[in-house]
Amino acid sequence: MKIGCVREIKAQEFRVGITPAAAQEAVARGHQVLIEAGAGVGSGFSDEDYTAAGAQIAPDAAAVFAEAEMVVKVKEPQAAERAMLRKGQVLFTYLHLAPDPAQTRDLIASGATCIAYETVTDRNGGLPLLAPMSEVAGRLAPQVGAWALQKANGGRGVLMGGVPGVRPANVVVIGGGVVGTAAARVASGMGANVTVLDRSVARLSYLDDIFMGRLTTQYSERRATAQLVTEADMVIGAVLIPGAAAPKLVTREMLATMKPGAVLVDVAIDQGGCFETSRATTHENPIYEVDGIIHYCVANMPGAAARTATQALGNATLPFLLALADKGWKKACADDPHLLNGLNVHAGQITYPAVGQALNLPYITGTDALAL
Incomplete structure (x- = not known):
């Protein structure tokens, strides 16, 4: 799979969605990793750190969105980023859709498959990516x-x-x-x-x-x-x-x-x-x-401690990132009901009931989405 990571453009956000260590793990499993130039600088990771890990450097976000099958971020995509999403593309990041109708509408319109860190669960009922x-x-x-x-x-x-x-x-x-x-x-x-x-x-x-x-x-x-x-x-x-x-x-x-x-x-x-x-x-x-x-x-309070926060987030997201890349989103979610709980939007529909209820919009369940 082609995995992309862009530089965060939300104000004063210095974290990055993929660390060089995570890029190296993905490349070792046969995946391509494309990192926007300068994406890791705020967290203390240079472009050379990523190339040494086997990743490729893209000149800008547009190139990443155009090539990547899955885009990995930290914060919710901003309006300019949402405009670059496409049908069938996987977005793996924090979304926090319930108070954000504009973002929700844009993700629905994109046709992308959007998996939110904050609703992925674990066997103990916790939220391991949050x-x-x-x-x-x-x-x-x-x-x-x-x-x-x-x-x-x-x-x-x-x-x-x-x-x-x-x-x-x-x-x-x-x-x-x-x-x-x-x-x-x-x-x-x-x-x-x-x-x-x-x-x-x-x-x-x-x-x-x-x-x-x-x-x-x-x-x-x-x-x-x-x-x-x-x-x-x-x-x-x-x-x-x-x-x-x-x-x-x-x-x-x-x-x-x-x-x-x-x-x-x-x-x-x-x-x-x-x-x-x-x-x-x-x-x-x-x-x-x-x-x-x-x-x-x-x-985005953790952005103030970007180095620590990026490493901590990368440790938590890596197993899920690799599962999505190795299996594709549908099989990965079918195999892991906790990852399926992270599915918030797919193919133009809200797939997390709490989001639909908060925004008074129609929704289906993640299980329904697997059957589409």
Whole structure:
């Protein structure tokens, strides 16, 4: 198979979809790998690194899209990239379609087969291709939130760990999954007073055990959330409903009850955000203010740690990439129901029910798509 990888063009995105190590693995199995010139530079990989691995360098994205049978990316294809997709071509990347009707319409019109990292599952019910980026984003969230809390950036001027005689910051983490656990670990390590909310009592028990009393757990319901938000210096939104739009758990009205200069960090912004006042920002202009509350809503947070994030993502995607290349998308998905769960669009139809439901568009199941 001809596997292509293009340079990411989303603002301030420095990751790359295929590492030289992954290219070498694919070439060793008899596949051709075509990398757009300069695609890996943001992650510290030169064109020479790719040619040494057996890949070929293409002059631009158009050449990659024209030749490749499968295009591997990191972020969702931008409008110019979607225009280059063609019927029968496989796209393997993050998509996050539920809050993005324009992208969804373009992918449907392209006729391409689009497999989303974020809905591929594993036998334990996890999301193995989302997890490594959730780890990165979760660990970054308290770090960027602490920066936003600084008075010069519009925040309250509160130090995360406080100092002797002065209380530390109150940090509320909404969601105790991969993102929330990583965020809680870093925030507590910085000395903050951390509370994690979740609707799974089993998950809260697990967090209580592993943190051994270094944080507080709270069952997530409206009253508890509203009360904790009033006391918070920082709220980290870390909720996820696979493939679907994130629920709005902090409302505009709640902002009026918060401390002026408090910070909201919305890690769920890829799925539309879990704060009512969230809108996607970039690393170039990461924060904005609403009603005196600072919002950090960068839609590609792991891109800030591009080298680490690219390697972590490459480790996770490689087995699936090789299966798709070795077998073709249809047999690979037929053989692996977890990979089939990643199928979001095929032959002009939505194939992931949560996306269709979120956008109020018709859909079929992945199993139906295999039968087409």
